[in-house]
Ligand code: SF4
Ligand code: SF4
């Protein structure tokens with residue numbers, strides 16, 4: 001029998017659930033190079049082989065056609081792909097204008113339980129210090 | 143013999159891949175090994191990190207298996223493979239089983255009636271536990287007390303679907319737990335007891351008692367005890383034991399005394 005590449009392949013990749021700050025351990029099932037399922041990671045110090053409904057379905061969004069993979073800007077009734085520099089400049093301009101006209105509390109910031117501490121710290125600085133609002137929250141408010 | 147040695151032997155005999163375990167980042171993960179990766183195969187299976195091996199085989203088959211595979215299997219994994227084979231979900235003939243006998247400690251934890259596969263390559267045989275103390279303990283409760291016990295358990299369900307998702311012999315494309323006529327959408331805990339009894343009834347003729355469902359339940363509901371009882375009833379009524387051997391016909395595969403439903407050969 002040769003060492004030919006199999007027409008099929010199966011492996012699992014240990015990772016952490018992307019959905020909330022609990023950080024449950026999971027294995028992504030990869031069949032034929034495509035992420036196709038989730039298994040709970042046995043013996044994980046946080047979740048010890050259990051997941052919630054979101055964790056069990058966490059593989060589904062990865063290759064979902066609905067997923068936003070690029071910066072899009074609404075122009076002439078349609079969404080147009082733009083570079084990040086342009087997208088960020090647009091957001092900054094709009095935010096500056098809003099703050100000037102309606103005050104800093106007209107803005108809100110949504111951080112993420114799946115970012116690092118440092119990233120969330122920076123987000124907090126941006127909201128409270130640069131813009132001047134306490135309107136900051138995050139996705140782990142379950 | 144170690145799993146790795148047995149895998150080498152199977153590769154020499156011409157299997158295309160071996161489903162076994164690989165140690166990475168301190169955890170053991172299921173992986174389909176090719177011949178060149180054989181040295182990475184874990185020599186043993188870690189007792190406390192069990193995965194639904196038969197379910198994985200089914201998914202590999204579904205993806206369009208193009209060869210023969212070796213599979214590391216404990217007693218329960220082999221039972222699940224047999225049950226899936228009988229129900230036309232996998233082609234059992236394409237599999238070579240690397241049989242692993244469970245330790246006495248594992249068998250006691252599982253209250254397993256047959257903690258070894260039909261041929262043992264690794265480990266030594268410990269005779270099974272024939273009476274489940276956990277089932278007896280629930281049975282010894284008075285009717286009202288028992289009902290209250292189960293209802294309290296079911297009320298803690300998060301509807302994570304983990305019990306179904308991890309189960310090696312759950313494969314229905316349309317799952318009755320998602321049928322809105324039976325279980326309402328969008329309510330947690332799910333309608334009980336119907337949610338849990340539906341699953342118990344569905345598993346009664348299929349559950350091979352691996353206990354993975356119970357291990358995956360974030361609420362710690364003693365599902366295994368429930369399904370052990372359900373399969374006990376099926377054994378009593380129909381003399382059927384899921385996964386015991388290839389020849390027994392499932393009670394759901396027969397209509398009345400004479401007629402049998404077609405076996406449902408596996409088609410990729
Ligand atoms: S049910 Fe438990 S003891 Fe029985 S074969 Fe499986 S792992 Fe081993
Ligand atoms: S013990 Fe649970 S996971 Fe295992 S076969 Fe039975 S129902 Fe499925």
Ligand code: SF4
Pocket residue numbers: 298299300301302303304305306355358359360361362363365
């Ligand atoms: S694993 Fe437990 S919590 Fe999750 S759906 Fe099943 S019984 Fe409910």
